[in-house]
Amino acid sequence: MEAIGIEMVGRARLPEGFNPTLKQRKMPLERLRGDAGVFPTPTAAQNQALSWLVHVLQSSMQLATSEVFRHPGCQQKEQYRGARRELDAPHTHTMSKVSILLMALVATAMGAPTHAADKRYPLDSVRKIEVVEPSSGSVWEDKNLLDCSDVVLTEEDVRYALRHIRRVTEKAFFSEETERTGCSGGASVTFRNGKIIVIGVEPTGRINIFEANAKLEPTGVPESYYGCDPCRKRKMILLQDAFDRADERRLKKLVAQGRISSTEAELLLQKARSARKGP
Template sequence: MIKTKYSIAVSALAAAAAASPAYAADGRYPVTYVQKVEITHPSHRSAWENKDFLDCDDVVLTEEDVFYALRYMRRISWKSYDPENTDTTGCEGKALVTFKSGKILAMGIEPTGRISAGEFDAGMKPTTSPPSFYECDPCRQRKMALLKDALNRADERRLKRLVAEGRISEVEAERRLNWVRDQRDKP
């Protein structure tokens, strides 16, 4: 009897976990109500850009990226978003998403899945809704896989600089580059 109650409880918990994905979309911005997406800055660099990690010229925000973010972004606090406390590439694409209701969402999307958003009315006046901050791990995984070549080029630049400074040998740089690329190619 106890074993049966335990199995029912475990089954119920498993069903509940399957029904609510870890990265559910923010219900205020349903993809089905998107009227238009306008990419205002496909590639923008901030003061946080780190070309040793990623050159912002290699990062281009697409309409597909915006829809993907709307599907999987999860709201977080400013403290969790703050660039001084988290990893950032310093690269960001910007977009305006217009919904059928007339609401406009201005989004800044980084390849790391960090997203900032502000709401505006149809006349581009800010709404009373405060700015929002999101993270989207599925977005990060997807975009970083697409940026594999750009990340490899950044690794090459960084290692060439270390060789030029005499901090490592060319043989060591080649070994490290091959190791990093192998790690990046793992599923």
């Protein structure tokens, strides 16, 4: 999705004592409202709601102020439709916060890549991060694709995850269609208010969190599940060498089995590396 538009859908009213011209009498009512109607002035609460939403979107999607525009400057509409106040800047007007939230939810459902951190675990309130399990493998591990010993969780990985995680359902998290490598790492995170969480991070962006006590035992608060596409993209870049080594192991095995020649193996290795680097 290339843009998110925020607009106040107001209903214009005709001025008191309005006397339409002959041409206006033939217009549909909605067209007439757009042609001669007067829109109500947005309230202070509506203006505040817009500022709040734009701030949240800028923060969660890392948008610069220069990337926020007034809607009339971005899109042309018919006169009777353009008469609505259509807004994309913190200083303009908007609908109620409830309506804005509904619009944001619809945009997300349509595929907007919004990666909003979980407000329960704010990154700026983190006091300490301790990586308790730098690397581990599961039954999903395939050393021909990626050796989990090459995948080491770092404090920066945890901070990046907390900044970009997006809640998903338990069903989606455990879906067979979800991308896995079988590799993961774990860390404990302590916040300034004393809250402790244990976070599991996979290089594919699958992340789970549970709240814990000082012994890192679950407190009974339901576990939360997340996806993090920015985390996946970042980690895949960092793991280029690990993927190269896995390709080399796999191709050497095929050469040893007599299934391909050394020359073919080298060509396949170069092709795989080029594909990962992209255009």
